[in-house]
Amino acid sequence: MTRPGTAVRDAGLQPERTRLAWRRTTLACSVTAVLALRQALHGTGSPVEVGGVAVIALVWVAFLWVAHRRIRQLTAARPAALTPKAAAGAAACAVALAVFAMAVIV
Template sequence: MTATPRDPGLQPERTALAWQRSALALAVATIVVGRLTFSAVGPAALLVVALGLGQAAVIFATAHRHYRMRTGAQPARRWPTAVHAALLSLQVAALSVLELLDVLRS
């Protein structure tokens, strides 16, 4: 069996693309839930939307920076994957609370 040479850029690229898809999904879900719950919840929905969009932008930029770092285009820095995963979970929980408030007020 002949071993094929492994491209060192593939795995970091897949990871960066996965985080970028997660950021895009977070942004879309935040906008949709904010739009649907604004009439029942009010300004709290705008706050959650603003925080979610800001977080999605940070995750998107960090994923791109991580990819450039892993491929040697940028100096190495620590990438806080656990922090982003925790913030992503908190944003999903905040969106769930908004939906729950919307259902309870209807």
């Protein structure tokens, strides 16, 4: 029995749902990167396209790194909260990937 005023945290399935959401986001970023790379490789091979491919690959790897770290953190019995720095990094990678993918496609 717990004392009044003390809360017992029951995470339930919330960490699992969050982990699955990170995996879905990673899959969506991977598909975007692959489609952008495919489009760029079938292009003219100009230095701008090659640079775009390099940037897309680097941003994709950076997002994979952030997502993998978070997915591993969620395996703990009591996972730590997502830091604002990690959240900003993931959002920046997703936005940059979308922008560079659009630049390569257009």
